[in-house]
Amino acid sequence: MVKLSHLELDTLMVQMGLLLLAARLLGEVARRFKQPVVVGEILAGVLLGPTILGAISPDFFYKIFPVSGSTTLTLNAIASLSAVMLLFIAGIEVELEMVWQEGRKALFTSFGGVVVPFAVGFGIAWFLPNLFEYYESYDRFLMPLFLGTALSISALPVIAKTLMDLDIFKTRLGNLIIASAMADDLFGWMMFSLIIARMGEGAGINLLTTLFLTLLFTFGMLTLGRILLDRSLTLVKKHFAWPGGVVAFALSLCFLGAAFTEFIGIHAIFGAFIVGVALGDSRHLSMQAREIIYQFVNNVFAPLFFATIGLKVNFVENFNLLLTLIVVFASYFGKLVGCGLISYWSGFQWREAMAIGFGMNARGAMVIILGLLALEHELIQTNLFVSLVIMALITSITSGPLMKYFLKPTPATR
Secondary structure (H helix, E strand, C coil): CCCCCHHHHHHHHHHHHHHHHHHHHHHHHHHHCCCCHHHHHHHHHHHHCCCCHHHHCHHHHHHHCCCCCHHHHHHHHHHHHHHHHHHHHHHHCCCHHHHHHHHHHHHHHHHHHHHHHHHHHHHHHHHCHHHHCCCCCCCCCHHHHHHHHHHHCCCHHHHHHHHHHCCCCCCHHHHHHHHHHHHHHHHHHHHHHHHHHHCCCCCCCCHHHHHHHHHHHHHHHHCHHHHHHHHHHHHHHHHCCCCHHHHHHHHHHHHHHHHHHHHCCCCHHHHHHHHHHHHHCCCCCCHHHHHHHHHHHHHHHHHHHHHHHHHHCCCCCCCCHHHHHHHHHHHHHHHHHHHHHHHHHCCCCHHHHHHHHHHHCCCHHHHHHHHHHHHHCCCCCHHHHHHHHHHHHHHHHHHHHHHHHHHCCCCCCC
16 A cells, blocks of 8 residues: 655645644734735745745755655645635535526626626737747647636635625625626636646546536536435435534535546536535525534635645746736726626716726635646646736735725715
8 A cells, every 4th residue: 555654744744734824824914904814825835935935945945845756746635625625615605596686787797797807818818929938739729718717707705705894795786796706706617627628638538528518517506406405405414413414415515526527527626616506505504514614624725725825836936027917907907897887887886886896806716726727737837827826916905995995985975
């Protein structure tokens, strides 16, 4: 039986202990300054990674975090598992009923929030190929498709927290933003999974079969699957210990859904996300069970995942100012025009429309996960990944203050 040696196991425990401790400490510092916790968690990885620790003491850094070997492989596996669970809880937060309730306005806002950013991202990557340093082994369409998708997606957890902080979560405007962000994320993760499938990273299944099975899985889980999962939870609650039985059942479904989509050539995170959407709609998944899952993932696996990002790249050596400015500008432009303009045409005041655009612009963890997966599949270069991380952090940090500014009463409305 293959297993970690005594030294490898010891190294892995040190890695996880340092990463989790640093991520939680800096995450709390970020929270104290009223910033997204993910900012501190990523900075912890930067501090322990090649950017800071590796530059100060390379020998010590590579002794604790070797570039290859069993410990590195195991840590990467834990990070992948963490990404799957992060998308699972993101899916649980999606409320399909809210999307339908908001109806036409939500669909129009979501449509604008997808089409305009996607067109901007696709156009930039297509007409400025030298800036993005394509991998020649891939179809030229893949990079524009990826950047368009990355600029289209939003970050539900960050958006929800921002709306709650501003006390507009349950208002007409808040419901519209949340519903539109949900629809954007559904599109974004499906699109990215199809990009991975087109790269030939699946299990030897052709693209058309993968597309058919993906649509069948998505439609099935969001229709009949929702009903079956809801009824299954009643049996679990009746015959299993509470709340452990429900939590174990939910995570089991998460991993099985992830395994299925990975098998058909779509990334595992998409399966976890769709299962989360279907399961989160059940009235039998109580707030207590949800809270246990959230606490388990957000306080253990999420910090580990975001801290490992800093271990993968040197943020100083791979920082490209021009590329970063273009990515950040494109992110603001796409959402403000796509969401803000559509909202204005739908009947919102211009200040409310601007607030909707800035609210939808928060990217947070979702874009970072998307970028990391693209980096691991060698779809993008390290400098673009660094730019995407910076863009995600900037948009998450500025979303709340900018919304607050445009929603505050003006002299004419007081």
